[in-house]
Amino acid sequence: MSFPWAEHYTPKHPLTQWIDEKLPLPRLVYNAVGAGYPVPRNLNYFWNFGVLAGLALMIQIVTGVIMAMHYGANTLVAFSSIEQTMRDVNSGWLMRYAHANGASFFFIVVYLHIFRGLFYGSYKAPREMVWLLGLVIFLLMMATAFMGYVLPWGQMSYWGAKVITGLFGAIPVVGEPIQTWLLGGFAPGNASLNRFFSLHFLLPFVIAGVIILHIWALHIPGSSNPTGVEVKGPQDTVPFHPYYTAKDGFGAGVFLILFSILLFFAPNYLGHADNYIEANPLSTPAHIVPEWYFWPFYAILRAFTVDFFFIPAKLLGVLAMFASILLLFFLPWLDTSPVRSGNYRPTFKKFWWILIADVVVLGYCGGAPAEEPYVMISQIASAYYFAHFLIILPLISRFEKPLPLPGSITESVLNRHNIKGEQDALPGMGADPQPSNAG
Amino acid sequence: MASVEHTDSQGLAGEDGVRRRDFINIAAVSFAGVGAVAVVIPLVDQMNPSADVLALASTEVDLTAIQPGQAIKTTFRAQPLFVRHLTEKEIAEADKVDAGGLRDPQTLAERTVDGKKQWLVTMGVCTHLGCVPLGAGEGENKGEFGGYFCPCHGSHYDTAARIRKGPAPKNLEVPKFAFTSDTAILVG
DSSP states (O other): OOOTTOOOOOOOSHHHHHHHHHOOHHHHHHHHHSTTSEEETTOOGGGGHHHHHHHHHHHHHHHHHHHHHHOOOSTTTHHHHHHHHHHTSTTHHHHHHHHHHHHHHHHHHHHHHHHHHHHTTTTSTTOHHHHHHHHHHHHHHHHHHHHHHHTTOBHHHHHHHHHHHHHHHTSTTTHHHHHHHHHTSSSSOHHHHHHHHHHHHHHHHHHHHHHHHHHHHHHTTOOOOTTOOOOOSGGGEEEIIIIIHHHHHHHHHHHHHHHHHHHHHOTTTTSOGGGGSBOOTTOOOSSOOOOGGGHHHHHHHHTOOSOBTTBOHHHHHHHHHHHHHHGGGGHHHHOOOSOOOGGGOHHHHHHHHHHHHHHHHHHHHHHSOSOTTHHHHHHHHHHHHHHIIIIIHHHHHHHOOOOOOOSSHHHHHHHHTTOOOSTTOOTTSOOOSSOOOOO | OHHHHHHHHHHOOSTTOOOHHHHHHHHHHHHHHHHHHHHHHHHHHTTSOOHHHHSOOOEEEEOTTOOTTOEEEEEETTEEEEEEEOOHHHHHHHHHSOGGGSSSOOOHHHHSBTTBTTEEEEESOOTTTOOOOBOSSTTOOOTTTEEEEETTTTEEEETTOOEEESSOOSOOOOOOEEEEETTEEEEO
16 A cells, blocks of 8 residues: 555654554554555646645535524524624624535635646556546535525525425426425425535535545555656655645645635625525526536526537536546546656647637636527537547557656656756656556 | 355255356345335435425416506516516517528417417526526516517527527417406416
8 A cells, every 4th residue: 555665653652552443543644645555756736736625625614603603594594694693693703604604615726626637648558447446436416516506595595495406397307306405395495405405514524434435445546746757756745744745735824814805805706696595496596606616507508599410408508517526437448648747748738728718718607697699609618628638649640759757757857957967867767657656 | 164164055045157146146135225225215305395395375466556567576486577568569569570481480379378478477487597687577578579588598589588688498388377357367
């Protein structure tokens, strides 16, 4: 599970020795995120976002458990209990704003984490399972965030619940019974609110469990790195602690500063004013939009306006939206290039940037009203999104000529700093298009 | 260990090679499986609408105050209901359209009660994803076809509340209703 040169846990104090014999939990932590876990020496700041996502989850769990102490999951009192938390409960405003904006920050760091993985080929062998588990976490996060947004029982909460459960209603034959089953009624009501609250409380702990599996699967081959070349010897790694605990600690500081800026100076910037109006089943807000982190998927949903091959537009939109995420589960087998890092794949790199731009455009259109030119732009951008993964990526993998890879992580580090003469720095010996699995 | 082998030899069946132990094993696990499925049924079913939600309330609507060109919003089964008094012009516009060419082909006559074509009663639930379309209230956007417009994803309905443009697959649903007098209806 680790490299042979990993440092060994040797408790010195009799008490820690006694604990290690009975329950080797400190040993587990030492080997997972302590000095016992050797990590490539060349990780850049894009490798911070996994730890930051874990930090964001912790913020959500702490503030969320506190919010639950003041919340009433009943349509009669839900809206006012949130307002009471904001106005009357000591520091209640802080807890709620931290929870609402914490969700946004969780998604920000997770999206950066995902795009890091996309650029550096982190999804490729031998780390496919890490990628798949990460996508499971992402799906759980989306379900949790959606249900959490319903709880304040404002206008956006209510209509968001109606529209999102309506997605299931698009499925032929069984769709409407499924929608009714999810809601516990014909429209969102007390039954819906209670079950969403129950599941919103449960799912973060499920996420924490899948994160443990995600890290477990990662630690079998060990972390990847910006060169994508596997670790070849002790000179290529440093212990996680203190090297990366320090680097992640710095990242966490920057994260918390940015979080505080939004939290204290613009806490409603990412929210919707309509959600400060209590839910009204008889009046739809003029412009229903989900939270910003769902916008790219919402744009894909709305891109289908005409029927194709006798499949109704509504079902096509729903299928496309789910497919846009499920597609990512096949990514390790769609990108067949043996070179992991985008730094050594000139064509791939360009298309990676186009994909980023495409997702940003989709996000913008998803937040815009359902009218031209946004519908047309969503259609083009959605088509491109699918083309990127299903056509462009497999073709690049086949025809691209990658740049020569460094012989080892150490060689790349030394070359970058123009240090010659060490035993591993052997320029010209670098071309190794099929990285060996040293882990 | 000897006793296990002893039991094994006891379990040996005759010519077909099937041991009694295999039978007991499969039977026991299958029965446990049936039990597990039986337990799942109430766990899933509890999420369906409860009896109080299902208790159908019928809604009575008084039509006297609704002038031609006006519409009201009320509720039926906790969802919005539109009752619209069509003008002559709106009826003519709806009849002018060739119903066969529509996404969900229906004529205005099929969507209203005989002899009372001016009373259009529909659910106020967009058939796309369930928003409440605009157009029932005074001054609201009625869309390109003068009926209803759903702001969520841009579905346009005509004066017979039929889908004409946008992602919705069906016309606005016409619930079961009957006239109890010339100026009142009972929905449900």
